[in-house]
Amino acid sequence: MLLSIVIPVFNEEAVLPSLLASLLPVLSSINYDYELVFVDDGSQDGTRQQLTAMAAANSHIKVLEFSRNFGHQAAITAGLDFASGDAVVVMDADLQDPPELLPEMLHAFEQGFEVVSAQRITRDGEGVFKRSTAAMFYSLMQKAVDKRLKPQVGDFRLFSRAAVQVLRRFREQHRFMRGIVAWLGLKEAIIPFHRAPRAAGTSKYPFWKMAAFAWTAISSFSALPLKLSLYGGLITLMIGFFYSLKVIYEALTSSYTDQTWSSLVCLQLCFNGIILVAIGLIGEYVAKIYEESKGRPLYVVADAMNIGPHIAIPDRIGWLCADNPKPTKTQSETFSRQNGIPADAVTGRNT
Ligand code: UDP
Ligand code: MG
Numbered sequence: 001m002l003l004s005i006v007i008p009v010f011n012e013e014a015v016l017p018s019l020l021a022s023l024l025p026v027l028s029s030i031n032y033d034y035e036l037v038f039v040d041d042g043s044q045d046g047t048r049q050q051l052t053a054m055a056a057a058n059s060h061i062k063v064l065e066f067s068r069n070f071g072h073q074a075a076i077t078a079g080l081d082f083a084s085g086d087a088v089v090v091m092d093a094d095l096q097d098p099p100e101l102l103p104e105m106l107h108a109f110e111q112g113f114e115v116v117s118a119q120r121i122t123r124d125g126e127g128v129f130k131r132s133t134a135a136m137f138y139s140l141m142q143k144a145v146d147k148r149l150k151p152q153v154g155d156f157r158l159f160s161r162a163a164v165q166v167l168r169r170f171r172e173q174h175r176f177m178r179g180i181v182a183w184l185g186l187k188e189a190i191i192p193f194h195r196a197p198r199a200a201g202t203s204k205y206p207f208w209k210m211a212a213f214a215w216t217a218i219s220s221f222s223a224l225p226l227k228l229s230l231y232g233g234l235i236t237l238m239i240g241f242f243y244s245l246k247v248i249y250e251a252l253t254s255s256y257t258d259q260t261w262s263s264l265v266c267l268q269l270c271f272n273g274i275i276l277v278a279i280g281l282i283g284e285y286v287a288k289i290y291e292e293s294k295g296r297p298l299y300v301v302a303d304a305m306n307i308g309p310h311i312a313i314p315d316r317i318g319w320l321c322a323d324n325p326k327p328t329k330t331q332s333e334t335f336s337r338q339n340g341i342p343a344d345a346v347t348g349r350n351t
Contacts, residue, residue, distance in 0.1 A: 003032040003106070004088040006079030008039045008072050012093045013046040014201035019093055020054065022199075026099040030106060032087075037062045037079045042069035055305035065303035067320060072205075073175040073213075074299040076155055080164050081314040082307060089158045095199035097156035101191060105158040108189035115186040116158040117150055118193050125197020133207075137214055141179075145221040148182040150190060157181070171316045173291050173298060176217040183221075219284055226285065229278040236274055 005023070009016070027034045038051050040063065048065060055061045064078050076090050087109050091097040101118055108116040123131050138151040155177055159167065163186050170180050205213075219225060300318030313319050 001032050001087070002085040003027070003030070003034045003102075004037055004083035004085030005034065006037045006039065006076060006083055006088060006090045007093050008041055008075030008079065008090075009043060009047055009051070009093045010041040010069060010072070010075070010204045011043045011045045011047060012201055012204075013043075013050055015094050015199050016047065016050045016054070018199050019095055022095060023099045026102055030103055032106065035060050035062055035083070035085065037064070037083050039063075039075040039078045040065045041071065041075040042066045052305065059306055061305075062307055063303075063305040064301050064307070067300040067302040067318070070299040072155075073177055073216075076177055077175060078299050078301070078317070080159070080167055081317065083164065086161050087158055088161070088164050090155050092156065094201060096195055096197070097154075098193060098196065101156075101193050104191055108191065109158055109160060111189070113187050113189040114160045114163045115181060116189045116191060117153045117181075118156040119150060119190050120152040120154065120195040121192045122194045124195065126195075133210065137210075140214070141217055144218050144224045145176075145179050146182045148185070149178060150182070150188075153178065153190070159186075168314060171298065172220065173296065174216050174220040174288055175298075176213075176220055179217060179221040220288065223285075225281050229274075229281050232274060233278060236271065 005027075007019070012019075023036070038054075038061065040048055040051055051061075051063045051065075055063045062082060064082060066075070066078070079090065080088060087106065089102065089105065091099070097118065105116045105118070123134070126134075134152075138149070141149050142151065163184070166184060167177075167180065295316065297318035298316050300320060302320045304321050
């Protein structure tokens with residue numbers, strides 16, 4: 001049986017050596033053959049060189065290099081597209097998703113679960129702000145997107161081959177993998193774990209990226225914002241109607257008193273604001289339809305290593321590499337020397 005591990009990476013040069021050093025012993029302790037599918041999401045630091053060296057040293061390491069930063073969700077998509085395992089695990093590069101959980105996840109997979117999700121029961125090393133915004137995010141998502149979404153479950157999950165094949169059929173541009181998984185209704189096992197702080201480097205998810213991610217999640221999975229603007233419109237219409245009745249009544253009973261222009265200006269501004277927000281929301285959805293209708297690739301692969309010469313390139317991707325280049329041996333030797341990792345660990349002679 002083959003286990004694929006999909007790892008999206010963006011500027012992770014600081015953490016890659018410790019990732020490999022933690023992951024490989026776990027992989028050698030389990031009864032599966034393995035492949036690591038690294039997806040370099042347009043890194044600007046030394047990540048690319050490190051991955052090239054790792055792939056040269058260990059043929060179990062597949063690498064896809066994006067032409068630029070396409071985002072975490074696109075990188076996961078690419079990894080799933082090119083993973084060939086019987087079971088496929090998606091995990092972050094920063095060791096916040098502990099490799100030690102793999103045997104337990106595989107055990108659940110062997111029991112027949114199609115998806116095995118790791119649930120964060122603690123989140124050490126994350127500030128109050130990140131934890132509270134994350135809690136808000138999960139509760140909002142459950143209400144707005146899908147009540148089947150599991151709280152505190154990120155992208156650290158194992159999928160059966162059948163589940164991966166179904167996931168590959170989702171070729172939408174604005175992706176929220178957790179929503180897709182919830183929507184599918186796969187037979188799911190949950191494994192709780194303690195989320196450690198990042199092993200090295202800094203978070204690649206600043207606040208603005210998290211906010212954009214939350215908006216993608218809501219707007220690509222639910223029409224709730226449109227419904228809210230409709231309800232808001234109906235409520236203001238009712239208020240306007242009853243207020244007009246009051247004005248007419250006062251005019252008829254001659255108790256009408258002039259209310260000055262300022263109240264009119266306030267009303268005008270409020271209603272204009274509401275209308276513009278509503279138009280903006282509709283615009284967001286129209287823009288999504290427009291982008292989807294162009295049918296652009298979900299990501300562009302500029303370079304690939306150890307993918308295999310006869311891969312079937314999936315639908316809706318850009319493929320810039322003519323063949324499957326093999327990096328030189330010298331690069332792998334330099335990598336193990338520079339990072340103090342035994343050559344055996346890098347070459348993966350444990351299989
Ligand atoms: N990542 C990525 N593309 C991005 C941002 C992040 O591939 O645009 C990767 C990153 O390298 C890491 C994973 O996604 O492996 C999760 O990112 P990070 O750990 O920075 O997020 P956090 O845990 O802080 O939410
Ligand atoms: Mg992280």
